[in-house]
Amino acid sequence: MAQVIWHFKIQCNIEDNEEKLRKVYLKVLYGKKFIFLLDGVTQPIEVLKLLPPKHCLMIVVSQERISLSGFYRKSMKPLDPQSAQKLLMARAPKIKEKAKEIAELCEFIPMTLCLAGGLLATSKSFSEQSLCEKLQQWAEGNLLMELIDQSYKDLEDETAKILRKLYIFLDTFDAKAQDFICQDQYNEQLTKLVERQLVMFNEKSGCYSLHPTIQKFLRDKITEPERLDAEKRHATHFMIRLQGLQSELTEKKPSSIRSSVNAFDSGLSATKYLKDNKAELRQLINLSEATFESRNYSKAKGLHEDSLEMALEIGEDSSATMLLDKLAFFKRL
Structure with missing residues (x-):
């Protein structure tokens, strides 16, 4: 929900309780038409907590048969045997005798075929025969998750x-x-x-x-130290990229402007993670300016208004004055 809210440049705290986030989530989507695609769903609750307003469309993809009231259900057919074998052999070119059997054991499902092919092509632990034996064992449970787990365990x-x-x-x-x-x-x-x-x-x-x-x-696999380290480096990476794009933006090259809009947009999440209000304000202003240079004036005006609100909130008077001047310019457009 927080990702959707941030998309509309609305500030929210991901540590807020789910009920509070959902109220903001529904508010930002009100009156808008969006298509949501949820892939890899395993439990109804994953869908229910993200249900958008009725004028939006939600498509749910699941390997499991899950019960969802009000949804139209359509079962997708697997690949035909020939196409399944072709996909498998594209992932494991050295496969010889067991392509047909492995494809059948993978139930002709593309993702399962790809994982089986990848495991067979790169693992020293599996032969065609041993993989067939494993697939037969896993057939009683969740074949896809068993394949993912085995592929993960087999990694260095x-x-x-x-x-x-x-x-x-x-x-x-x-x-x-x-x-x-x-x-x-x-x-x-x-x-x-x-x-x-x-x-x-x-x-x-x-x-x-x-x-x-x-x-x-x-x-469930990533450790807390690994997650914290990766998140900090993620935020740092985008901050460095944003600093470089600021100078490119001053040149007002169309390609630079487009890349700046995308990067400044992504960079907002980095500054939110760092909990640096001043840095977040700078990136919001940068995004506002880049959007203005791309001639999307209506969106730029809204971003400038958001920037002004934040500047006033954190006491950045000089930024607020500059933004007021810019908003006055919008009135003349």
Whole structure:
């Protein structure tokens, strides 16, 4: 809920109780039309606490059959056998005799096939036969979670540590961010995780991401010291990037302006984590200016108003004066 609230540049404290957050959550969504996609859902409560107002659409994807009142249910068909084998062999090119059997044991489900292929392609512990035997054992339980757990347990200690730290990325991330935040020089461990199919890579965007099911799995694996270290480095990384983008923004190049808007937007969460009100105000003003330079004047006006409110709240009189002058300019537009 806090992520949605922050998207609208509304300040909230993630430590607030859930009831208070939900009131703000519903308020910011009131009168707006959004589509929410929740993937990897395992329990109804995960959906119920995020239910948006009725004019929004929510799509829920789950490997489990969960009961949700008021939702239309549609079962998705698995891949056909030929496509399933093709996907499996793309992930494990050296597979020889057991492709058909493994695909069947994976129930022709894409994510399960990818994980099985990644495990077979990169693990020294599994042969085609031993993987088939394991898949048969896991068939009685949650096959997907068993595969994720086994794939994680089979990692080298350093690779597993890097995977746990990736938990702090709530969205896509690039190689530079991962290198700095996870202290993974040259993305060596990240490359192994992609080959293991525990991390997804989008060649078109050049960004990485975690499947929601894997992210939930890591929630119980990451240690408190690892989480705190990764979060601090995450905040520091974006602060450094933001400082560099401030100088680019003054050049008013279209590409710089677009990248600045995106980065300043992301950077707000970093300053919120650091609990540095002055730094947060600076980034909010930067975002306001970048949005203005992108000629999205209505949004820029709202951001300037938010900046003014915050400046007055924390006693930044000089910033407040500057923002008042800027808002006066908006009236002349």
